[in-house]
Amino acid sequence: MTAAPPAEPEALDTREPVAEYVTGLQVTRVLRxxxxxxxxxxxxxxSxxxxxxxxxxxxxxPHLPPESGAxxxxxxxxxxxxxxxxxxxxxxxxxxxxxxxxGARQLAAHALASAGRALRELHRVTPPGDASLGVPPGVRRMRAWAYGDGELRRRTLASWGAARCELLLGWADDLVGPDTGESPASPSPPYGLVHGWASAGALIPPLSRGRTALLTGEDLAAGRPELDLGWLLGExxxxxxxxxxxxxxELLRVPLAAYGPGPDPVRVGRAAVLRIVTHMQDFATFQGWHDELLDYIAFTAELIDEEGRRAVPRGDQGEQEAP
Incomplete structure (x- = not known):
């Protein structure tokens, strides 16, 4: 898959898509x-x-060779x-x-395993000193919502209480660093290169031949590796x-097993909560209010209280607790 794609937006706009996904945040067109x-x-x-x-x-x-299974x-x-x-x-x-x-679930499981391996290799990259990596855009939007206004925030705070919101923002600070308004250059441990939006929607298995693709680039940022794993498991x-x-x-174990040891399962669970809250917030921001969001408000309150444990399979949570 090395052939050059068309270079003009008009060539992409006028062709009949195989699929199209439109939200206020992003428009995606899939073309042959x-x-x-x-x-x-x-x-x-x-819009x-x-x-x-x-x-x-x-x-x-990094380029990951086929034999890596990533x-x-x-x-x-x-x-x-x-x-x-x-x-x-x-x-x-x-x-x-x-x-x-x-076979659909088997295909999904294979892709999720390959994503776990790919994320492990991505997280091993040490950004150079002149790299400018900020906070993942999704976390930035979630923070703006939590500190802002609007119907969803008002209803959420009325249900959650301020303590849950403060706890969630504290987890974000731990996973991606505090929000200083600046883009840090060459992030130092524990922060490194993260995908920023590792999700099932960005993971594309081959139709017949070729490799599974993880769409990567727009959301690259600095953070702990647990952010990417929790983002995927939260979905x-x-x-x-x-x-x-x-x-x-049954699929929750797949990317974790493929990734291997190292990530703190408590932080993975907390990152899963951040992902679900961000989805709730994005829906309200870009699609508008819907009464279904009341169920999300109650659900996310439960998730915060349990630190996202349902997203991390039993036996993988361990005894470790993040501070």
Missing amino acids: APDGDGFLWWQRPG GRPAPLAAPAAHLV ALLVTPERIGDGLLHRTAGALSVAAWLRDFRP LAELTWAAPAYDCT
């Missing part, structure tokens, strides 16, 4: 590659996000105001998890809660 070799995932800012998309730290992403960390090309990724698949793991056909836990027919409980 012109040369017939795979698919193009073109992401552009949504509520006027700034162009960029991936300034993409050059830090997903290919696919970095984008800048096209117009968006980013273009080339993959071997047209559907993400988020779609496969909702597919009842035989699986949320789907299990919101749509029990698609129960993902």
Whole structure:
């Protein structure tokens, strides 16, 4: 998959997409590659996000050979105001998890394992001294919401109480560093290079041949490795809660086992909570209020109280507790 993609946004706008996902945050169009070799995932800012998309730290992403068993960390090309990724698949793991056909779960499990291996290698990268890596955009949006105003925040604080909100923000400070308003250069341990938005929606298994792709670049940032693992597990836990027919409980172990030892399971659970709260906040911001959010408010209160333990499989939580 080395052929050059089309260089003009107009060529991408006028073609019939295989799939299209539109929110106020982002518009994603999936197109067949012109040369017939795979698919193009073109992401552009949504109506509520006027700034162009960029991936300034993409050059830090390592190339992982096929024999590693890791997903290919696919970095984008800048096209117009968006980013273009080339993959071997047209559907993400988020779609496969909702597919009842035989083999769909096995395909998703294989992709999740490859994502765990890829994240392990990404987290081993030591950013150079001149690297400018800020807070992951999702965490930045969550913080802005928590300190801001709006119907969701008012209702959430009325249900949660201020203590839960302060606890959540404290976890964010621990996982990505305090919000100083600056982009730190060459983050020092325990902070290093993180994907920033490791999710089932960014994980693309091949349609027939090729490697699983993890779309990487736009959200690269500084943080603890537990952030990425919790972000991915939080999405699986949320789907299990919101749509029990698609129960993902058995899949929670897969990326953790593939990643291997090292991450603090308590921090992984806390990161899972941050991911679900960020999704709730993004929905309210970019889609508007919906009464379903009342259920999310109650659910996230429970998650905060249990520190996201349901997202970390029993037996993997251990006895360690993060401070």
